[in-house]
Amino acid sequence: MGYESLSNLEDAVKEDPKRQETADSAIAEAFANRTEDLAATSEIDGDEIGDSLPGSALRHRAADVAEDEDEAEDEVEKKSEWLLRSLPTMAVGIVIGVAIALGGMGFADTGKGNAPATNSDGKVAAAGATGAAQVNLPGASQTVTVAGVKSDRIARALEATGTVQALDLLPILPQSPGLQIQQVLVDEGDFVTAGQVMAILDDSVVRSQILDAQAQVESLRSSQIQTEAGVWQAKSALEQAQAGESEAQAAISQAQAAKSEAEAGLRSAIAAKSEVEAALAGAQAAKVEAEAGRAQAVANLARAKAELAQAERELQRYQSLASAGAISQQELDNRLTTVENALEAVRVAEANIKSADARIQSAVANISSTEARVKSVESNVSSAAARVESAVANIRNAEARLERAAANVTSAQSQVESARATVNSAAANVISSQARAEQVQTQGDRTLVRAPASGIVAERIARVGDVTSGSGKLFSIIANGELELHVKVPETQLPLVKIGASVKVTSDADSRIDLQGTVREISPLIDANSRQATVKVSLPSSDLLRSGMFLRAALTTSTTEGLIVPAKAVLPQADGSSIVYRLKDNDIVEAQPVQVGQVINAVGNDLSKATIEIQSGLEVGDAIVVDGAAFVKNGDRVKVVDN
Structure with a gap:
């Protein structure tokens, strides 16, 4: 045909x-x-x-x-x-x-x-x-x-x-081997989302381990709280010791200030004593000078009296001569003037003696007053020296208190460090216990076999009753359901193919497949x-x-x-x-x-x-x-x- x-x-x-x-x-x-x-x-x-x-x-x-x-x-x-x-x-x-x-x-x-x-x-x-x-x-x-x-x-x-x-075939392996599969929730061809539970494993043993781990965590936390209370006590003792140390340091400062003040008073008293002693020496010198002046005034008085007596005798002789007319009136007047001058010289000498006596009395009074002042300033010097010695003693006492306070601080710091070490040890135990609890909890979570990514279940090997093994695959997933076509192209035609080129895809077995790749x-x-x-x-x-x-x-x-x-x-x-x-x-x-x-x-x-x-x-x-x-x-x- x-x-x-x-x-x-x-x-x-x-x-x-x-x-x-x-x-x-x-x-x-x-x-x-x-x-x-x-x-x-x-x-x-x-x-x-x-x-x-x-x-x-x-x-x-x-x-x-x-x-x-x-x-x-x-x-x-x-x-x-x-x-x-x-x-x-x-x-x-x-x-x-x-x-x-x-x-x-x-x-x-x-x-x-x-x-x-x-x-x-x-x-x-x-x-x-x-x-x-x-x-x-x-x-x-x-x-x-x-x-x-x-x-x-x-x-x-x-x-x-x-x-x-x-495009990406993901094998799903059990993360907890040795557990029996209780439920299988997906089948081949099902679409799963990331995190979706695909199978459930027996978790009875893991639940018991979780309870034990949680109880241990609570026990260790209680111990940690107690050790933390010890830290607070040690810190309180340290604060008290530090307060004592601060007080001792303040006392030293006060004692040193008192010493400085006492030393300043001593220096002032010594200076006052020196000043009073100088005044006493001056008063004594003034007395000596006044006494020397009186002695000179007495000598001058004696000489003036002698001259007055001589002048009076000459006046009497000249008066007799004048009566006899042997001398002139002028000569008599001159002799009279000489007597008057001699008399004046006596009066001046007597006044000088009185003035010298007054000066002597004043100098004696000054000496007495100054000597009293000397005794007073000497007392002040002794008192200031005593205050200095007292301040020095106070400083020594304060320094001793400071040393004791510093020792107390060191001891308290050691107690705090020891308490902290105990707390750290307790905290480490809690962390270790929590890690163990989390590990056990993770094992519990791993009894739920979850999809690592969204996609289509390509294989289901898991069966209820099977026991998981470390290398035994339970499922495989086509990630995001993405497929690709692996085409074989001869090397002679390979240069014709370019990345991004359009590809028409058909199937001999299914005419409905007519896709563009x-x-x-x-x-x-x-x-x-x-x-x-x-x-x-x-x-x-x-x-x-x-x-x-x-x-x-x-x-x-x-x-x-x-x-x-x-x-x-x-x-x-x-x-x-x-x-x-x-x-x-x-x-x-x-x-x-x-x-x-x-x-x-x-x-x-x-x-x-x-x-x-x-x-x-x-x-x-x-x-x-x-x-x-x-x-x-x-x-x-x-x-x-x-x-």
Whole structure:
């Protein structure tokens, strides 16, 4: 059965819906026959077929249709994989053709048709050629939709496969080995948050240890309080000793001040004594001087009296001479004046004696008074000296008290230090006991197995009743549920891959998986055997993904400007070429050979929303048939409806 007759299957299915299974088998058979023909002409071993086919949807459709067939059809499938790797352009056409042959049956409303036959040079055969494909229907027999050829940026991609792995797989180990598992609270696939309890271990022994540790802590705290009271007592004694020391120092200061004051008084008394003694010496000197003056005055009086007596005798003689007229009155007067002068000299001498006596009496009185003062100042000196000696004695006593007070302070300080050492020891015991209690409490907390981070439970090994061991893993978590795809890329193509490049991720097993990832890391190491490097692709969060899945990846390597059309508009031909039907004037369609490139935006095996690159044969703005293209032929008039 050739590709040119695939479109006739609709008639058979419409006449008898039970023939649907036969139609599917026929499609698979046609695909197998075509694969064998091309494999024979290529002279390449079918076992070498790879997985880089852009149109992987066809392989899966053929596999689904032929899954109940025998092993021979499986062998055909393997050969087709090789062929599709070797001839990507032809394979894209086959993919689109089969998809349209299967999906187009439900679109046709009134007309039936086939893709036009082509000659050996790939040209579209003229209308009216022989064969089922050349049947012409009068009028606008086929309802179709059309689309315009568009220009768009086309991403060039490197096709590869890879395995889904956890970005960060966290093993959960028991922190308290040797305990029995009492409860398991999560299962594989569950999402857990950081700190969530995943399993509960037996904590009966730990609870008893916690109570014992807490009791010991309380006991040691009580002892610590008692020792702290001893510290306060020792501090009080120290304060008292320090107060006594301060008082002794104050007493010394007071005694020293009193001594200084007494010494100043002594110096003042000594100075006063010296002054009084000097005054006494002066008074005594004045007495001596007065006595000497009196003696001189007495001598002067005696001489004056002698001269007076001589003058009186001369006066009497001159009076006698005057009476005798022997001398003149003047001479007598002179003698009289001499007597008067002598008499005056006597009176002066007597006055000097009296003055000298007065001075002597005054000097004697001064001497007596000064001698009394001397005795007084001598008493003051003795008293001041006694006060100095008393102050010195007070200083000695105060110094002795200070020494005793200092000794008391030293003793009190030793007691305080001893009490503090006791408190520190008690505090250390409390801390040690608290650490032990916290350690036991931590062991108690560890009986609750908690998630170290948010994520998805990948493995659950823990079972109720099992006993934990130090190296026995209980769970494993995919941290934050983040998965990545590890893609193997040949070293020859590795330079094309860039960090941050967009990656389209699909699955052969699940058509719902159609994700967009990003190249996160390119391994710096290349496997020496396979000559491949691992490219790590970050994947978006999806409930469809599982660690260990086999996925296909199209790694974007570059973008270029190109023409695109809906994939359903492109029809594969028997010789491996492809055509589209271009809408001409009067709604007449014309078969136009095209060279196709890569399929874009295929969702798994579903090409209904995919586009395909047109490398030659069309121009921007050309109108081409989309839905119904499999049921028209060259030269047909069609009825165009809105999509």
